[in-house]
Amino acid sequence: MTLGLSRLRLSPQVFWQLTLPELAAMAGGSDRSAAISRRDVEALMARFPD
Numbered sequence: 270m271t272l273g274l275s276r277l278r279l280s281p282q283v284f285w286q287l288t289l290p291e292l293a294a295m296a297g298g299s300d301r302s303a304a305i306s307r308r309d310v311e312a313l314m315a316r317f318p319d
Contacts, residue, residue, distance in 0.1 A: 272296055 273284040277295055287295075 270284070273279045273287070273292060273295075274281065279287075
């Protein structure tokens with residue numbers, strides 16, 4: 270949130286409408302090796318089912 274609202278100076282409305290790939294591109298990061306794996310996502314979903 271600090272990146273989007275403070276450093277990039279996006280309005281809250283614009284910030285919350287961004288997709289994660291859009292935000293990553295705006296932050297200058299496009300390194301796919303840092304992406305979370307499907308297994309990690311499934312583990313998080315099991316741990317936090319809400």
